[in-house]
Amino acid sequence: MTLAPSRATRSAVGSETSRGRQPGGRRSTSTTAQSRMGAAFVSAYGLLLLIFGIVPAIYALWLSVTGPDGSFVGVDNFVQVFGDYRFIPAVLHVGLFLVVWIVALLVFVVLLALVVHAVSVRWLSTAARFVFYIPGALAGASSVLLWLFVLNPAASPVSGLLNALGFESFVQTIAPGNLPGVFAVIAFWTGAGGWIVIMYGALNNISAEIMEAARIDGANPVQIAVHIQLPMLRKWISYMGVLSLAAGTQLFVEPQLLSQASNGIVGNDYSVNQLAYLYAFQQSNFHGSAAISIILLLIALVLSAVFVARGGLFEKD
Amino acid sequence: MTLSHSPTVGRRPRRTLTFGQVGGRTVTALLIATFVLFFAIPIVWLLLATGKTTNQLLTENPFSVGNLDALVANWNALMGFQGGAVLGWLGNSAFYSVAALVVTIVVSIPAGYALALSEFRFRRLLLVATLVIMLIPNTALVLPVFLELNTVGLIGNPLAVILPFSFFPFGVYLTYIYFSTSVPRDLLAAARIDGCTEFQVFARIAMPLAAPVIALVAFFSFVQNWNNYFLPFVMLPSSGSYPMQVGLTSLLSATPAFNPSSVGAASIELPTLALATVLSVAPVLLVFLFSQRFLVAGMTAGGTKE
Numbered sequence: 065m066t067l068a069p070s071r072a073t074r075s076a077v078g079s080e081t082s083r084g085r086q087p088g089g090r091r092s093t094s095t096t097a098q099s100r101m102g103a104a105f106v107s108a109y110g111l112l113l114l115i116f117g118i119v120p121a122i123y124a125l126w127l128s129v130t131g132p133d134g135s136f137v138g139v140d141n142f143v144q145v146f147g148d149y150r151f152i153p154a155v156l157h158v159g160l161f162l163v164v165w166i167v168a169l170l171v172f173v174v175l176l177a178l179v180v181h182a183v184s185v186r187w188l189s190t191a192a193r194f195v196f197y198i199p200g201a202l203a204g205a206s207s208v209l210l211w212l213f214v215l216n217p218a219a220s221p222v223s224g225l226l227n228a229l230g231f232e233s234f235v236q237t238i239a240p241g242n243l244p245g246v247f248a249v250i251a252f253w254t255g256a257g258g259w260i261v262i263m264y265g266a267l268n269n270i271s272a273e274i275m276e277a278a279r280i281d282g283a284n285p286v287q288i289a290v291h292i293q294l295p296m297l298r299k300w301i302s303y304m305g306v307l308s309l310a311a312g313t314q315l316f317v318e319p320q321l322l323s324q325a326s327n328g329i330v331g332n333d334y335s336v337n338q339l340a341y342l343y344a345f346q347q348s349n350f351h352g353s354a355a356i357s358i359i360l361l362l363i364a365l366v367l368s369a370v371f372v373a374r375g376g377l378f379e380k381d
Numbered sequence: 382m383t384l385s386h387s388p389t390v391g392r393r394p395r396r397t398l399t400f401g402q403v404g405g406r407t408v409t410a411l412l413i414a415t416f417v418l419f420f421a422i423p424i425v426w427l428l429l430a431t432g433k434t435t436n437q438l439l440t441e442n443p444f445s446v447g448n449l450d451a452l453v454a455n456w457n458a459l460m461g462f463q464g465g466a467v468l469g470w471l472g473n474s475a476f477y478s479v480a481a482l483v484v485t486i487v488v489s490i491p492a493g494y495a496l497a498l499s500e501f502r503f504r505r506l507l508l509v510a511t512l513v514i515m516l517i518p519n520t521a522l523v524l525p526v527f528l529e530l531n532t533v534g535l536i537g538n539p540l541a542v543i544l545p546f547s548f549f550p551f552g553v554y555l556t557y558i559y560f561s562t563s564v565p566r567d568l569l570a571a572a573r574i575d576g577c578t579e580f581q582v583f584a585r586i587a588m589p590l591a592a593p594v595i596a597l598v599a600f601f602s603f604v605q606n607w608n609n610y611f612l613p614f615v616m617l618p619s620s621g622s623y624p625m626q627v628g629l630t631s632l633l634s635a636t637p638a639f640n641p642s643s644v645g646a647a648s649i650e651l652p653t654l655a656l657a658t659v660l661s662v663a664p665v666l667l668v669f670l671f672s673q674r675f676l677v678a679g680m681t682a683g684g685t686k687e
Contacts, residue, residue: 105491106496108488108492110492113507115544118510120525176412183409198420199424201669204609204626205630209658221426221444307518311518316520321630321633324630327642341524356524357521371516
């Protein structure tokens with residue numbers, strides 16, 4: 065919790081209110097009328113937070129430790145889920161996908177942001193960022209569907225490339241060993257551009273004096289990137305890493321659609337979230353489904369909470 | 382971007398490029414070119430594919446331009462699928478997204494305002510909870526919310542999609558940041574001295590100033606709702622109530638090129654499926670074309686600048 069920097073930021077942003085006033089001053093000006101209004105104004109949001117944030121989490125937790133008859137069964141549901149022959153493979157699938165995807169994000173997003181930032185031709189830099197960012201509009205099923213075309217050598221715009229890599233048919237492209245890479249490419253294609261644009265913005269915030277000083281000291285562009293720009297990007301890089309890690313564990317729509325498109329060659333139990341879905345919808349085992357959901361939710365919560373507590377990227381007050 | 386960012390503007394004039402610099406520039410150019418192609422090719426190809434016949438799509442140059450007749454034929458084939466189901470799905474998407482957007486605005490703007498400018502019990506707790514939930518992926522709560530709504534019998538009801546969509550902590554956080562940094566407190570205090578009630582201060586002073594953040598919250602809410610697949614997939618079992626994202630999977634199942642068991646009267650050809658994909662993203666794509674600054678402003682909001 066870095067209160068001091070965030071206050072500094074607040075005034076740096078140009079808030080007229082904090083100018084010449086103690087940051088804590090607001091509390092003393094607060095009146096009963098204001099606090100009553102405040103409570104009324106947040107009530108609808110508080111209600112939604114309760115109904116669609118906290119209650120479902122607690123209900124899922126309760127389901128995960130009870131049996132079909134409502135009795136407390138401890139960790140039995142978790143033991144059953146862990147023992148499911150599909151569970152460990154699903155975890156491995158998602159883990160492998162995460163490794164490929166996160167590494168690709170860390171390497172290429174940072175590299176491309178640095179490179180695009182170093183381009184001195186203004187229109188080229190702007191155009192490149194625009195092209196990188198547009199695929200973000202295609203999320204979810206639309207982006208997967210588009211990639212089904214691209215990965216199908218019969219229709220693909222890059223069928224030559226696919227053939228060169230040894231893929232002659234759709235079934236070959238989506239062979240089990242390729243899937244983590246395939247999902248990583250789809251996720252990278254959709255999401256990397258937004259992050260590149262953000263990193264680019266962060267690079268623009270590095271003061272020109274620092275860059276100039278480094279250059280006068282004889283640093284070349286690579287040295288400047290490694291010793292000045294990368295350390296300055298650290299927070300944003302970890303933000304991207306944490307959010308992507310949390311989002312990636314949820315892998316669902318990509319394997320779900322691919323399973324459908326491949327007529328079952330890719331199983332519909334490929335990812336952990338799909339397994340949770342199958343428990344609820346195919347086996348009507350809500351308790352097992354809740355157990356898996358709780359595990360996934362816990363991973364996301366821990367990542368998010370640690371980041372909020374340690375990151376200093378967000379202003380909490 | 383200022384000139385000082387350019388690696389070539391320094392002590393060395395442009396003409397005396399060393400061997401290393403030439404190499405560096407070549408690598409840079411290659412890297413950018415490769416990734417521009419990587420990001421652009423699928424979209425360009427998809428747009429072109431909508432104007433071709435299946436035969437053209439499979440045999441011609443991938444970047445050949447089709448013709449209007451084929452586009453019209455594809456359009457008719459798509460609209461004919463299950464008696465015009467696609468229009469219904471697009472309508473559902475619009476209904477769910479816009480209804481949730483309206484609720485989100487009505488709920489989030491006052492909440493963010495109150496969090497930023499007033500004191501009340503549990504304020505800090507609410508703020509931290511908002512921040513934590515905002516950072517967890519929105520799919521993480523889908524199955525728990527399903528289990529909850531299932532017990533109260535709301536599954537299949539449009540509310541089962543609209544209400545969870547309307548819970549949008551990110552919008553509240555954006556509003557909170559906006560009001561705590563951009564609205565002068567002295568202005569609000571002056572309005573109070575002039576005799577405004579608390580509600581009047583909000584409605585007459587704060588709201589008119591909040592137009593930019595309302596637009597921002599609306600943008601993010603709409604894009605996220607329109608593109609959401611998992612939540613409606615789980616909540617809405619019947620085809621008639623699908624949004625377009627879920628409807629796409631029905632089209633995919635009916636495409637023999639991917640699913641050979643679907644050959645029949647109601648089958649979908651590849652260019653028709655491409656057209657459906659374009660339609661499914663058209664509204665968001667249009668918004669995106671004009672909103673890069675918007676998007677970045679939102680994603681970096683509240684981030685401390687170093």
